[in-house]
Amino acid sequence: MDKMPEEKTREPIIELVDVWKIYKMGEVEVKALRGLSLDIYPQEFVAIMGPSGSGKSTLMNMIGCLDVPTKGKVYLENKDISQLYESDLAQIRGQIIGFVFQTFNLMPSLSALENVMLPMTFQGVDRRDREKRGRNLLTMVGLEQRMNHKPTELSGGQQQRVAIARALANDPDVILADEPTGNLDSKTGKEVMDMLTRLHREEGKTIVMVTHDPSLSTYVERIIQIMDGKTTEHLNHNHKYGGIEDEKK
């Protein structure tokens, strides 16, 4: 429990303050988030865990700027995004956040390389630079032999590695991983987790992982439990790589 006060002295990179998200399903109102608050600090590796229906997907959408709250504030790098329009959100998503999805979500008609280049396209990066960075990233995730393969020609693990390379395309500060191993067998799942860990340790990325798989908790520094749209966070004592943050400082 000695680390908490130290972390609080830093500026959070992601801050949610009393966030409510209410969906209207016909006549019924569903309160997915009920006054949830949380802070995530730069270079943290955090897991958001909770049973299905707990609101963790909704929370991930908030953090990822894919959705705006009904009530409350969401700050991303000190910017209040809860009042922004979709087009501004899109730019912020493209620059600050890299997504890794459970279902990979690659564009089926594009090659691995083109998929990695896509986020840079929307930031107006020059084609030559895009291609160069795309190749570097794919080499980094060990897919230098698969650059021109379509997603359907790749295994699940390979697709997820393409997705990780894509998430890194615009060199975002935050990687948001939604059940990144959910569709993978345990061996490739471990490879993907190791890769995320490496990004966290070596590149200093802030990684927020949403999962319901307790076995992944060994990788993360902090677990934010979500239950009925509210958080109960605690430090992770199972953390394998404990103390890394201190070394870095």
Place this chain on the structure above:
Amino acid sequence: MIEDYFKLAIDGIKHRKLRTGLTMMGVFVGIIAVVALISLGQGLQNLINEQFESVGGDKLSVIPGGEDALMAGVPGSELVSAKLHESDLEVIERVRGVDKAAGTIMSTGIVEICGKKKVVTVFGIPTEPERLSLLKELDYFQIEEGRYLKQGDKYKAHIAAKTCDVLDEELDVGDKLTLEGHQFDIVGKNKETGTPVHDQKISIPLETAQDVFNKTDEYSMISIKIDEGADINEVEERIEERLRKHRDVEEGKEDFAVESPQSLLGVFLDIINMVTLVLAGIAGISLIVGGIGIMTTMYTSVLERTRQIGIMKSVGARNSDILLMFVIEAGLLGLVGGVIGVILGILLSLGGEYLVRMYIVTYSIYVSSELVVGAIMFSFLIGCISGYFPAKRASEMKPVDALRYR
């Protein structure tokens, strides 16, 4: 940046080949029709222009009946009750500015060959040297073989270059032919003039024609050549004035019409232009149908790619990026459809040209660059407009919902 949208759009199109093909067909069928009609129509206008130009700018003609007689069709048509007489010709000859004038009879006659009856255009032409020479100038005929008709000839005839084709019988100078029950000696054969009516006719002396067709003292048309240097419009007005007085009709109620080739040309071209545009317009309506086809395809395509739209948005695509991407895709459907349509349309009108050449005259279709560029641009535009609403729907999808779509 824009070429990336094109690439993404092309990727989108390539993955649905059959549907894309069918959608484009909706566009190019309309474009084929429009391009073919307009290029055939413009070819026809050019042909008529050339024909009239060869007649020259110092000629006038007078036909019986009012202005509407011109619209009714052939000069000398039986539908027109008013007649032109020798006295009219004499009046015209005395008008200041008129160099020469000649009256002709134009009728259709039946030729009997080997028991078969064929309908031929027959011209009754004056044989006085003065009047005959005017007709030569007017390109009514130039002798290739034999001799011209001369004064005193009675049942003599010229045939024109293609008269034999019409009659389906080889005839030469020296042969005889039976026209309206009378036997004629063929004394001459004309050179080809390029004008169908003059290349398929039989020419006989005026007096004989008046007898044969029972048109004593009657002309189907009076052709006039004006003095060198005279103003054609002034001469035209003077002739009108004199003829009105002579025939005792009020202005505006003339039972005759003085026409210069230019005014005739104008009328013809206006008619052809109008017909072409009306037909092309009708064909153009099918382009709207094509546009609706594109819209349907795009709505389906947007729905199918909801998830991909979500993915693109999650990696930073703005609404405007998505909008542009889908509009370009729809525009490309139209554009490619337009290009195919223009190519097939030109081929179709070349087919038409071939058919016309086989049966009638040297005729060339005219494909203007404006037509080609215009048709392609138009189909691109139709694509873009039809694609706008589907694209708008795509761009306004919420990323969360789009990503969740299965």
